[in-house]
Amino acid sequence: MRLSFVLNGEPVSIQxxxxxxxxxxxxxxxxxxxxxxxxxxxxxxxxxxxxxxxxALSCMIPVFRVHNCEVTTIEGFxxxxxxxxxxxxFLRAGTVPCAFCASAKVLTTHWAITSHPTPSPADLKxxxxxxxxxxTSYGRYANAIRYSAEVRRKRLHGRGR
Numbered sequence: 001m002r003l004s005f006v007l008n009g010e011p012v013s014i015q016x017x018x019x020x021x022x023x024x025x026x027x028x029x030x031x032x033x034x035x036x037x038x039x040x041x042x043x044x045x046x047x048x049x050x051x052x053x054x055x056a057l058s059c060m061i062p063v064f065r066v067h068n069c070e071v072t073t074i075e076g077f078x079x080x081x082x083x084x085x086x087x088x089x090f091l092r093a094g095t096v097p098c099a100f101c102a103s104a105k106v107l108t109t110h111w112a113i114t115s116h117p118t119p120s121p122a123d124l125k126x127x128x129x130x131x132x133x134x135x136t137s138y139g140r141y142a143n144a145i146r147y148s149a150e151v152r153r154k155r156l157h158g159r160g161r
Contacts, residue, residue: 005066008032008076018064023047025063026073034074034103038132045131048104049073055111055130074103082110085155089148095140101133105141113149 004013007030014029021040026032026049035058038046042060049058050072077083086109090096097105112119112127119127124142136144 001064003063003067005068006070008072008079016063018062020063021059022049022061022063022066022071023058026058026071032073032075036100036103038100043132045104045108046101046133048107048131050077050107050111053114055108072107074106077107077110081155082114082152085113085152086110086144086148088151089146090144092147092151093140093144095136095144097141098133098135101131101135104131105133105136105144109145109148112145113152117149117153119145119149 001018002013002015003018004011006012012030014025016025016029023035023037026035027037035049036046037059038044040047040059042057045057047057047059049056050070051061051066052070053072083106086106089109090106108127108130112123116123124145127145128138128141
């Protein structure tokens with residue numbers, strides 16, 4: 001099956017078996033290794049990507065579902081201004097995720113603060129639980145999300161708000 005989609009802002013087309021997992025295509029066919037194959041059952045969150053702007057688990061997506069969609073991996077997201085907001089928030093919180101989960105935590109943070117610009121405690125709890133790596137404490141990761149949201153709000157709306 002020939003699929004066409006937008007990958008990190010660039011149109012791509014690939015010949016692939018339709019039941020292949022998206023994570024396999026990203027890693028093997030496009031050499032994008034930021035999304036990690038952890039559990040392969042959709043529970044650990046390490047394979048997180050953005051699909052049409054929404055957080056998604058690439059290990060659970062058969063590649064045929066991305067036809068005519070937009071897929072953003074950490075490699076593409078790192079080229080955006082939104083990434084810098086999160087980077088600053090993580091630094092301020094003293095949070096340095098491990099290499100295995102960093103991309104998932106960054107994309108989850110982006111999705112969380114895009115969905116909830118001023119995240120509530122429940123929003124923070126949901127976001128922190130989305131990635132099952134314990135290289136950082138829940139509290140530090142929640143602070144990183146909160147600080148990232150603050151940086152983004154200040155950048156978008158000015159320092160007065």
